[in-house]
């Protein structure tokens with residue numbers, strides 16, 4: 634649990650968070666426009682700026698009380714920034730060694746170093762000099778280095794922002810598994826809704842230097858005016874796991890994890906063209922644009938996924954457009970965006986049973 638109320642002035646900018654409180658387990662995304670104060674809040678929480686004032690507690694520990702801040706090194710935070718500042722005169726291994734010497738001996742996550750190297754995929758890089766590594770490789774090392782330091786919390790400031798799309802997709806997959814498997818509470822700044830939807834358990838929305846609201850991901854994806862929807866429109870995120878169909882490496886299916894006591898898993902057929910090829914727990918994001926609706930099952934159409942659903946509610950998402958929030962059998966939510974006209978022509982209404990039609994390729998994005 635993080636709870637506090639912090640202020641920090643840098644240049645002309647004043648961050649005054651107001652009271653905030655959020656669970657620290659899993660992944661917390663700090664989300665907001667450029668200049669809304671996300672980095673300033675993170676620096677204040679990490680104890681990286683001595684001008685920080687106010688209150689901050691991490692569980693029962695006081696990290697900030699007025700002018701007095703617990704020194705950053707006693708907070709046991711693993712920091713990852715947009716550009717990894719690696720020690721240039723050392724190899725990758727040397728960078729990890731250095732981080733290990735600074736790890737607290739009595740606290741923090743006891744993660745096996747070999748396991749960190751294996752999970753971050755940096756084994757082949759260990760003897761390389763850090764000078765000529767790619768951006769993606771550098772970020773893998775930055776994560777590994779942060780973990781070797783036995784952090785109690787990981788704090789990441791736009792760790793994917795500087796990468797090309799392929800490295801971004803790979804690292805997003807890596808974060809998803811590494812953060813979950815090692816179970817380290819993570820606070821991550823991003824302004825990419827897709828990263829929030831794939832990784833976050835909750836979202837701290839920042840605006841004009843203050844914490845505007847804190848929502849679970851489910852709440853943040855459940856309102857049509859969500860700031861997460863400004864770029865691509867409404868999106869749903871579904872928890873489940875990926876399997877190959879009968880061992881066929883080119884055909885995948887995603888089986889959801891029921892979120893309610895009575896729910897039944899829901900199976901999606903995945904296109905084989907996406908980045909998602911590994912088995913295991915996954916979160917998929919499904920854009921409302923990629924979900925069509927029918928009142929009953931259809932034959933002879935190319936869309937592979939026809940999922941029984943119930944209409945939870947229908948909201949206006951944009952002029953002439955409606956977001957239809959759906960509940961699947963597993964209790965999780967999907968959202969479809971359709972025109973006003975479609976709602977009227979099909980007679981759609983809350984409580985109705987419908988079939989959600991989802992393109993297979995759509996699931997891999």
Ligand SMILES: Nc1ncnc2c1ncn2[C@@H]1O[C@H](COP(=O)(O)OP(=O)(O)OP(=O)(O)O)[C@@H](O)[C@H]1O
Pocket residue numbers: 643644645646665666667668669670671672673674824
């Ligand atoms: N050291 C500094 N000196 C002067 N102004 C600063 C300093 N650091 C940040 N600022 C200003 O404070 C404001 C908030 O910056 P901050 O980096 O916290 O925002 P952000 O939400 O993280 O933005 P972005 O997404 O662009 O990184 C910005 O207007 C920025 O220019």
